[in-house]
Amino acid sequence: MDKLRAIxxxxxxxxxxxxxxxxxxxxxxxxxxxxxxxxxxxxxGARLFHRTTRSVTLTDAxxxxxxxxxxxxxxxxxxxxxxxxxxxEPRGKLIVTAPVLFGQRHVAAxxxxxxxxxxxxxxxxxxxxxxxxxxxxxxxxxxxxxxxDDSSLVAQHVGDMRRVAVAAPSYLESHGVPRHxxxxxxxxxxxxxxxxxITWSFIDGGKxxxxxxxxxxxxxxxxxxxEACAAGLGIxxxxxxxxAPFISSGALRIILAEYEIPxxxxxxxxxxxxxxxxxxxxFIDFMKIYLREERAAWQPVEPGQEAADEGEAAAVSxxxxxxxxxxxxxxxxxxxxxxxxxxxxxxAPDEPSGPAPRRPRxxxxxxxxxxxxxxx
Numbered sequence: 305m306d307k308l309r310a311i312x313x314x315x316x317x318x319x320x321x322x323x324x325x326x327x328x329x330x331x332x333x334x335x336x337x338x339x340x341x342x343x344x345x346x347x348x349g350a351r352l353f354h355r356t357t358r359s360v361t362l363t364d365a366x367x368x369x370x371x372x373x374x375x376x377x378x379x380x381x382x383x384x385x386x387x388x389x390x391x392x393e394p395r396g397k398l399i400v401t402a403p404v405l406f407g408q409r410h411v412a413a414x415x416x417x418x419x420x421x422x423x424x425x426x427x428x429x430x431x432x433x434x435x436x437x438x439x440x441x442x443x444x445x446x447x448x449x450x451x452x453d454d455s456s457l458v459a460q461h462v463g464d465m466r467r468v469a470v471a472a473p474s475y476l477e478s479h480g481v482p483r484h485x486x487x488x489x490x491x492x493x494x495x496x497x498x499x500x501x502i503t504w505s506f507i508d509g510g511k512x513x514x515x516x517x518x519x520x521x522x523x524x525x526x527x528x529x530x531e532a533c534a535a536g537l538g539i540x541x542x543x544x545x546x547x548a549p550f551i552s553s554g555a556l557r558i559i560l561a562e563y564e565i566p567x568x569x570x571x572x573x574x575x576x577x578x579x580x581x582x583x584x585x586x587f588i589d590f591m592k593i594y595l596r597e598e599r600a601a602w603q604p605v606e607p608g609q610e611a612a613d614e615g616e617a618a619a620v621s622x623x624x625x626x627x628x629x630x631x632x633x634x635x636x637x638x639x640x641x642x643x644x645x646x647x648x649x650x651x652a653p654d655e656p657s658g659p660a661p662r663r664p665r666x667x668x669x670x671x672x673x674x675x676x677x678x679x680x
Contacts, residue, residue: 310344311373313337314352318370322359394583395424401438402447405526406545407431410602411447414594418587425583433526439575444584446573447591449543457573460588462595464567466544468604469504470556474536482539484508485515485563492538493517497524504541506563513563530556543568545602554607570595 313330317337320326327337345352352366362370402411407429415427430443438446438457446457449465469488482488485506495502495517502522503514519538523529526546533540533547534555540547550556572588572595574580580588 306340307344307347310340312377313340314344315370315373315377317341317353317360318362318366392582393424394422394581394586396581396583397426397428398445398583398587399428399430399443400445400447400587401430401432401436401443403449404431404433406449406543406602407447409545410595410598411591414591414598417594418590421590422583422586425586427587438573444574445587445591447570447595448573449570450568452569452571452573457575459571459573460592461569461571462592463570463599463602465570465602466567466604467541467565468544468547468551468558469539469541469560469564470533470547470551470558471539472534472536472555473557475533475538476557476559478536482559485513485560488515488517488539491517492519492521494519494529494532494538494540495522496526496529497522505565506560507565508563512565544604548602548604551604551606558604558606 313326313332316329317323317326320329323337323341324334327334330337341352348365348369350365350369351363352369353360354363400411400415408431412429415429419425419427435448435453436443436446438444452459469482475492479491482491485504485508488504493504501516502518503516506513506515521532521537523532526542529540530542530547530550532538534550539559547556551558572591574584574588
């Protein structure tokens with residue numbers, strides 16, 4: 305017996321007053337309604353209605369049971385309405401995780417804006433510098449930096465993060481600038497603490513280079529490692545966002561940039577895509593846009609680089625009107641990129657900026673005739 309359907313039939317009979325009318329309301333046949341009522345009474349061990357040929361009336365047991373059944377069906381309807389509302393309007397609690405420093409600098413502000421836009425959603429933000437199991441720990445959405453190992457997660461790519469080796473100018477002046485990753489074996493390297501030996505990875509000529517590093521200081525917190533490097537205590541290896549402010553201020557310089565490993569991907573991850581509540585879908589869509597717009601903030605910009613970029617922009621602005629006057633519309637946009645990247649933009653104004661001009665044909669023919677006369 306379908307217990308829920310039997311209860312719905314019982315309530316419909318009580319409201320309609322006859323079995324025939326209840327069957328019509330339920331969109332069912334009269335025999336089916338009669339069978340459901342009989343099965344329900346048999347299971348309960350009590351008669352719910354007094355029956356006559358024209359009507360049915362509730363027994364005392366039936367009236368008590370009807371009150372409880374109405375409460376049960378009302379609660380069920382409320383639960384379904386609430387669930388449907390959650391699927392259409394973001395509301396309820398959301399649990400999000402991210403790396404500690406990245407979460408503080410680049411995620412928290414986005415979550416604040418999200419909550420302002422969706423005030424019926426509350427968000428718990430858990431910041432960890434370790435990989436956690438989203439399903440086991442009941443987390444809705446995670447933001448991760450690095451290659452994903454758990455293939456069961458759904459992932460949305462939002463950017464990439466460099467791994468940069470840095471040191472303070474004072475340290476480099478005193479100890480010299482490493483020219484190759486192998487030089488790090490002779491330097492004081494400040495490391496993120498973990499048991500055992502520590503190696504830093506680089507790329508040289510397309511091949512992986514792993515260098516064992518050592519030093520006088522290791523710390524298990526990235527901000528403290530960055531502070532120690534900025535104080536001139538040694539060389540550190542970081543995700544770019546961890547030291548971007550120090551690089552921009554000139555407190556740290558990037559070294560060995562040509563040996564950096566490929567940037568690590570940044571993903572928004574979540575366990576299941578098919579049955580996401582509206583709050584999770586809204587958060588994922590919002591943060592995808594926010595983090596992609598935020599990408600410039602975690603890219604390190606060394607002092608003087610902004611000025612160089614502004615100079616390049618000025619050069620582009622100077623060239624653009626000339627291109628717009630002289631180049632055909634059909635090729636203008638295609639050729640603009642080539643011109644902007646060309647080294648001639650930085651050359652003297654009277655220096656040729658293209659291939660050497662061809663010699664006139666008449667002059668070339670005269671020279672050829674002179675050589676022939678000389679041979680004869």
